[in-house]
Amino acid sequence: MAQATNLYFDQLQEPYPEERELYWATRFTDTLKVFDFRPDALYDNIREDRSGNPQSKHDICGEDMSNCTLLKKPENVIVRYPKHYLRSFSPCTLSTRPIILITVIATN
Numbered sequence: 001m002a003q004a005t006n007l008y009f010d011q012l013q014e015p016y017p018e019e020r021e022l023y024w025a026t027r028f029t030d031t032l033k034v035f036d037f038r039p040d041a042l043y044d045n046i047r048e049d050r051s052g053n054p055q056s057k058h059d060i061c062g063e064d065m066s067n068c069t070l071l072k073k074p075e076n077v078i079v080r081y082p083k084h085y086l087r088s089f090s091p092c093t094l095s096t097r098p099i100i101l102i103t104v105i106a107t108n
Helices: 032-036 057-061 082-086 089-094 097-108
Strands: none
Touching: none
16 A cells, blocks of 8 residues: 555646646655654554644544544555566666656665
8 A cells, every 4th residue: 555645746836727637746845754654554654634734633533533443454555665566667768767766775
């Protein structure tokens, strides 16, 4: 599971305002968020709302986490390690996506 708020880097510089998918992902990704992403605790990744206002998992899930679904069978989640991810890049992609490459190397 990879959240677009942490790992999406394909934003347009000037998006078309009437585009249907304008708000499906973030409009800006801070590259430091890549290294702060916690795939094993998704609700811990809640930092801010769409407008940039501070927010936490307790604001969304409640103090007792009753408003959020917890993972009941973690054995059903298969981890795809970065070395497999790296194989899907072409040399052209690697030269144009250095942040992703750094992320893959840093987590390997």
